[in-house]
Amino acid sequence: MGKEFQKNSMYLEQTTEALENGQASKSYDDDGRVKRTGTMLTASAHIITAVIGSGVLSLAWAIAQLGWVAGPAVLMAFSFITYFTSTLLADSYRSLQGNRNYTYMDVVRSHLGGFKVQLCGLAQYGNLVGVTIGYTITASISMVAVKRSNCFHKHGHEDKCLISNYPFMIIFAAIQIILSQIPNFHKLSWLSIVAAIMSFAYSSIGLALSIAKVAGGGHARTTLTGTTVGVDVSGSDKVWKSFQAIGDIAFAYAYSTVLIEIQANIWLINLQDTLKSEPAENKVMKKASFVGVSTTTIFYVLCGCVGYAAFGNNAPGNFLTGFGFFEPFWLIDFANICIAIHLIGAYQVFAQPLFGFVEKSCRERWPQSKFINTEYTIYGHSCINFFRLVWRTVYVILTALVAMIFPFFNGFLGLIGAASFYPLTVYFPIEIYIAQAKIPKYSFTWMWLKILSWACLIVSLVAAAGSVQELAHDVKKYKPFKTQ
Template identity: 45%
Template sequence: MGVEDHQASLLESSSFKRTGNTWTAVAHIITGVIGSGVLTLAWSMAQLGWGAGPLVMLLFASVAFGSAMCLCNCYRSPDPETGPARNPSYIGAVRMILGKKNAALCGVVLRLNFFKLGVIYTLTSAISMRAIQRSNCFHKEGHQAACEYAKTSSYMLLFGIIQVATSQIPNFHGTEWLSIVSAIMSFSYATIGSALGLAKVIGDGRIKGSIGGAPTSTTIQKLWLVSQALGDIAFAFPFSGILLNVQDTLKSPPPERVTMRKVSAISIGIITFFYLCCGGFGYAAFGSSAPGNLLTGFGFYEPYWLIDLANACIILHLVGGYQVFSQPLFADLEGWMAEKFPNSEFINTDYKIKPPLLPLPAFRLNLLRLCFRTAYVGVTTATALAFPYFNQVVGVGGALSFWPLIVYFPTEMYIVQSGLGAWTRKWVFLRVYTGTCLLVAMFAVVGSVQGLIKAKFGQGTASSI
């Protein structure tokens, strides 16, 4: 067993040999974006209808793309293409371009966003684990059987144990292989969900749904459901929080921002296609009764083995997705502690452990990493146990993080970098754009919080578990 200086491994992230290319970066983004959010889109479409549903998805895709184009320029400072200073994280870019006060605010929002995603991924994986057991039961005993198995809490704890192990991957660069596997899983279950919806439409011989979406007894109830649907869609698209981390893996030349623009265009194109397919085919198949979770709400019962496969793909994908969003948070807080306590052996010492009799590379164990990341996984798991309401939690999470991370900070950084003067045409356009997005986000937050409260106090819909 050898000993290394942990600070050297932290500095390694800034001098790391970057070997990433267009497709490894696309894999990171697909892993981060095509996640649990895609499973809510049929339900979201049902609330918005054929008129507004596809249009809202395209609008959110456009916002995500615009955000990505702004952030690509923030990787290098002061010049976006040749600047010597790298900003390998979202918070670092905000600190460099907008100053420490904005960076402090951004840090709070971004860390809450990463934490929120850990909670939602824990919740979603548990639902899929339970769905596999129930699917086999329905196949054997009939679709009307009770098929009640262990509470989802047991599966959340199992997922937490898996994450304790995978969280020991030292840094974001080490997740490349996990992202590739997870991206393949994303494509697999998104394709299965779309295909099952299309097959049901063909089997039924008609397209369900309406222009206005699911009918409700009152206008206010319709507004609550629409606002929650907006929150769900807002959750499904963004990847701004990890964009600069992904960009930091790219080799150069060509300049990183050139590759990242291409990566963003490819990724959002693929994501939007799958989202329209999943949401559209799901809504066409079930109409107003579209389940809150397309693959675990048991709108589909057969072929049961295909549903099992889709849910297994979801679980494998979420193992990687959890890490893609957690690694930036780990690096940020562990780097701060190493800087704060440079002489602490607990924080700054890595131990090399070589598995005996196995042809495996040496594993670096750091006590801070082991303790902090285990505790973090424990807290996300406990939070998921306290709020096991899939659609509502997704809606609240998407609505809260959408405006600051996807709209406000990228736009402000673009204005500063471009040197836009106040009251110029582009400056006014960007201010109107951020203001409009803020109103949409506030509407989505209010409705999603109302849905979560309603579910928490015993009036939940089928989306609670």
């Protein structure tokens, strides 16, 4: 039995009751949408799910490229910038007239307008696509690591234990196809909470193993400037890998999008749109951002610095799947299982806004299409929409195919981080704040905000260059069907 499609939690139509009263009721908020029930706890869980992610796995390698001075300094700089711009985005959730902005693009449209709306959409949704591809790569690598860990334990550490990533990418994609049929973002809160617990688990295990390695007396060679030219790397490799390390750290802080979308970029508006109106959404979101960024930074500094102390300049690109640790194999297996579970949830956190955007656009373009707009109930509760079923399934398959073509962990993460950090975490939040606060041109505040914006642009460009160079190098030496 079919019924008219009702929009998901981010796009629910205003009800007649709400429109007539012009105010919230017991069931509806002030904008006529179903009452929002999100809290700082659920918002923080979404943020931690997206922030403390696979980026933590590459931080020991990133610190190794930059050294004891620049490495922690870059980590703290990204932390400060991310939190600062997140607070700017939180205040932009409502327009000057008090109306809600339901998406990141709505915020840009409300405060900036013009071609910048299309530029924001390109950056925002392009970033979401890149992150879901990156998570497919990382999850499959972690699944492979479980089999390799057991292989090393059985046959010895000198065995190559080569295992293809491809079957595990297919398994991950199959799981995502099922989860992607959940129509509403707010129904994924339980998944984000589970994923957040998993992220704490594997980060803590990696940190504990690093501490144990340092305490065990392993004298890994570390330096103030990181890898040494002529000893560890060539001069050109030092430059490119340092640039890539900055990109990896940028990816680790890809949080602004969850705050309107966790990366103070995409997610904040989308995530914030699930919060209750009281207390004010921007106050709750700022607190959630502080919790998320602070927790992330503590873990990142510990994992990066202790990991570097444990492995020195030879730190692996992924300190749990690169087999800097071989034993205890069962603990390493558990950590990699936690990574896979976490990324199953994180994939949905980043994919749902993209799903919602495409489905909303199609409904508006073809309002009479039964294929797009009709829902079919099953057993009185569950609904199936054939367009949602087909489109989301195709999307998951396409991201898996791209991941199979470019299954490179560090290079891909660095490129995503470099490409998304500047426009979503820095440029738009600053431009929105300048427009919203009506800051006079060439005033002191205007000048230092612009300097910050341009400095971050330069950092993003050099990080992108380093990641592209690494990807090109990886493609040349890549051998299909061999684990990376």
